[in-house]
Amino acid sequence: MPLYKLFYLRDSQIQKFRESPPKQKLYSLRIGDYNEAGEIEAPTPYAVWKQLRDEPEARHGRREFGVGDVLETEQSSLMILNHWGFDQAEWRPPETAADNSETEAEQVVAETP
Numbered sequence: 001m002p003l004y005k006l007f008y009l010r011d012s013q014i015q016k017f018r019e020s021p022p023k024q025k026l027y028s029l030r031i032g033d034y035n036e037a038g039e040i041e042a043p044t045p046y047a048v049w050k051q052l053r054d055e056p057e058a059r060h061g062r063r064e065f066g067v068g069d070v071l072e073t074e075q076s077s078l079m080i081l082n083h084w085g086f087d088q089a090e091w092r093p094p095e096t097a098a099d100n101s102e103t104e105a106e107q108v109v110a111e112t113p
Contacts, residue, residue: 001041002074004048007034009068017068027080027089034070037062045071045079045086 009017013033038060042048052065070089071079078089 001043003039003041004045004074005039005072006037006048006062006065007070007072008037008063008065009034009070014066014068022082023087027078027087028092029070029078029080029089030092031094049081 010033040048040051042051048071049065052062065081067081067083069081071081071086073079078091079086080089
């Protein structure tokens with residue numbers, strides 16, 4: 001049976017995600033917006049969702065799996081739960097110090113009259 005890693009969207013980000021419009025492209029996610037919450041075995045992603053919703057003992061102290069939460073397969077594919085089902089996603093590469101300094105420099109140039 002497939003094994004899935006669970007990633008729960010941080011509480012501070014849930015409302016923002018729920019209010020955002022649907023995307024027509026691949027979701028690019030920041031790992032820092034998520035808390036890893038262990039692993040679970042289930043035949044399909046929908047079985048994970050149902051198991052965590054209907055079987056409190058399967059949660060092991062975790063909350064229900066909800067909109068904005070992510071499953072990672074054994075092949076490292078990501079699936080994010082939306083209002084209508086699962087969509088494909090990917091982890092956004094972490095920003096480096098060089099990326100941050102370029103962004104700050106671009107902002108200064110853009111703000112200079």
